Amino acid sequence: MKEGDFMNLIPKINGNIEIKENICFLIKESLTIRNADFSELGIEVFSERLNSKCGILVSHSDLSSDPSIDLIKDSSIQKDGYKIDISDEQIKIYSKNDAGVTNALTSLYVLIVDAIKNSNRNLKGVSITDYPKFEHRGLLVDVSRNFFGVSVMKKIIEEMALNKLNVLHWHLSDDQGWRIESKVFPKLTENQAHYSQDEIRDVIKYAEARGVEIIPEIDMPGHVTALLTAYPNLSCFDEKVELVNCAGVFKTVLCPGKESTYTWVFKLLDEMVQLFPSKKFHIGGDEVPKTNWKSCPHCLALMKKDNISNFDDLQYAFTKRITEHLIQHGKEVICWNETLRSKEVEKNITTQYWVEFTEESYCLPYFNEGYEVIFSDMFNNYFDYPYSIVTLQKTYDYTPSLKASNVLGIEGATWTERVGTPEILEYMISPRINALAESAWTINRNYEDFLIRLKVYMEDLKLITLNCAPFEAATISGEAAKEESKQFLMMMFELLQTSDIDMGLDESEKQVMLSKFLNNIFDEKTAAEFINQLM
Template identity: 30%
Template sequence: MHHLILAALLALPTAEAATTRALPADSSTYAIIPRPVVLTPKSGAFTLTARTVVHADPAFTGVARRFARDVANPTGFDLTVVRRATAGSAAAGGIALIRTPALGPEAYTLDVTPTGVVIKASAPAGAFYGLETLKQLLPVAIYREAPLGNTVWRAAAVHVEDAPRFTWRGSHLDVARHFESKEFVKKYIDLLARHKMNRFHWHLTEDQGWRIEIKKYPLLTELGSCREQTLVGPYITNPKPSNFDGKRHCGFYTQDDIREVVAYAAERMITVVPEIEMPGHSQAAIHAYPRLSSRPDSSPGVLQVWGVSDFILNPTDSTVAFMQDVLTEVLALFPGPFIHIGGDEAGKAQWKANPEIQARIKALGLKDEHEMQSWFIRQMDTFLTARGRRMIGWDEILEGGLAENATVMSWRGMAGGIAAAKANHDVVMAPGSHTYFDHYQSRDKTKEPLAIGGFTPIDSVYAFEPVPPQLTADEAKHILGAQAQLWAEYMPNAKHVEYMAYPRMVALSEVLWSAKGRRDFTDFKGRLPTHLARLDALDVNYRK
């Protein structure tokens, strides 16, 4: 009856109340990351064999089949998945996925005994996470792609009760500065799923490249997806020709590619959040369609250096219609509730210098350029809300007045998130101090690949607390969670992205999943070596 006592807790959005319980220490045998709410070691072990049958509630058959596919490569087993209409126990030696409506949507219980495995959940996400925990109890070779003969696939007996603390557990990935293949994006999503993360923030447009096919406006990819060359080395104000690589950098995802990635993520319980930057960070779009420009006398090209471009969308009705046309196609590709519109680092110099834009500011009764941007963002908020979606943007969308239904992603520290939560808006915390994985991992920069700057070691990531103490209990409910940021100016290839992401992403996954009282950096470090061996098996180029 132990798990029934916790059932009401696991039905809640967070597992914070569990921090008052006395819980056993996790040994190296139970090197589970992120750390569960309750983990009770038991005697004995369960052995996975070719004869193991997975008994799944009809709601969980998809999850069960994916588990069978995952373990097929390293084990060579072709596990049988049986659809069970009743909630009975599994046959001896089997794995049972049982639907238990009292649990929360991402919660699960896991019982491993020598005679079988029972996972209980109310929804596919909980069953999925229960199976991910089971895989962490098996030898690390379970993550290999190739078969490993003569391995005994044994999982230590244990009782686990678990649920996430936050509903938004994510990672951003910038593919606009350096394009990454569809295959790597899928691997990246796989890694997030292994860590029970559930949001993939896909940064698809930038000054340096437009990466998503929009059929109504084909020049966005025909012209906007290629830059003629790329700055090499650190950013400098006045680069010389010798500072560039002289190589064209191109790439974009077709709409079929997008659909494939979105479906792949959904199968792994991850919602993809697309980001279409506006009104700043839009030089590639302006190059493709100069009529969008606030400076029509200049042809900018696709930006070849890093930093913030002066080019900004002209806030006319026709530009609003253009971007809403883009969003219409985006909505058809991404079924998730949130659409990210950027809103950050939009320099206003071109608006200030353009008499027509100044006249428009006055005609709309706006005070200044910040209110002009707020007006522009509100048009997108209204558009998305009318179509049943939610707009999210970086914390600059607070300037000039926050759109009525906006969710704020707070990156310039926590202040923007605090202000938004106090105004009853939802927040995703993404402060540069703890979640920017484009920062260095050592104070000695000579020992690290070139990065944008900063210093964010793994212990700083683990120390991150997404809920600021300045918020009341009711205001804190607006903190949906947090995410990592990987801006790719200095990440020219997939292996470099992995190096910057891991193992810091491992630490963040525990911050976002595990109850606050269950977080202990010393204990985490004790579990980390086993987990790093899993990353080795997954061919991840983590920082060692």
């Protein structure tokens, strides 16, 4: 059989599929599992899912007896990959690591649900090998603009895990809110909804059991209004600012010229790194207005002292010091791609790419030199945009247009300025999360085939646990999509004209931004009509 022709799995399998004719494994009311080499966490989750969805009890088998499911260590299997071999008497799973076993059990869960629903509990005999295309298969959830509690985050993590996404990028701070308890700086969360440190640990434990790594993001030196509300002395002019309750890019940011800024940030990070076991730590770096830096005596003095020739290099000087401090804690640093506007960036930073509004790419030279990159292209993987703009097919078909030699993976991003409830959050994520998962996992993809399997997930097997957008809404097209897109863009461009917004773009970059938006959304004729509406 051809790759992917068998089974309703999402994401579609990459490896070989060998059907065993006239062989079936009968799924009984109880199953046993033998495990000598792998973590018990993934097995417990698999057992809970089967019990909850199918009423099947899974128990541990004695190592000397024959189980229903046998987990076998095999160093020849690709990292995070697996092999499932189904005979009439037993299911054997081979993998080299815990992540591979977790992925295998996730696939087996779906196969069992399908067999119970559609094959009279008979699981077809088959041998499957499978492995991921990308190491990093992620979803960003912004809880700063609007706060979402522990139960919501766990629900999203479970859906991620069912789709073999393995990284939750948790955006915990921004202009609109600081969402993580600090015992060192308690004023950060005064009068704000936030997670206690125990709740953070609880979510991390829940995610770990499902093979999902949590990477925190503490945004700096921009997007820090919530921070500065509590500690205004960290800005250039000690400005008192109000907590923001609307979308925007705001001018008051951290001062990289004050040594006291670094002292404070280092103390904060010393506390934060203890909460997150991930080796990676995201420090933002996007949309940093340089307006105040240009007249700040502290910033100008530092630039003169260290021979820093421009303000992009000043931002990197800040980033470099924060990075060096985090490296001392054994962390690897991730930054948004604006950090690469400096020509001085060293190779110890991973870039997360979302967009460039310049005629020529400032990122490409770095990517050509092998700098690590995660792609979160805003026109394909920003899930806060309507389905008419970031269509399901764009997310599914996405391949980075910038050629990079060291791509770690891709990540969907769910910003929440316009997402006020858990129901809307889930609607914007699902079923995009299924398309994202297959884009990140599967090498040879076919959108029409994906839609068939997606409908099975949604309507037949009922495997989607979130408040999913209906199939017709998620696949909106034609005139309805065009009109929805126009209305959204009119609202967005009106917002960009307000005095609160300072994206740090010159006039030519603003024109590039407009052009990129229209060319990624409309055909040439519709784009021209829309520009006339704006004038």
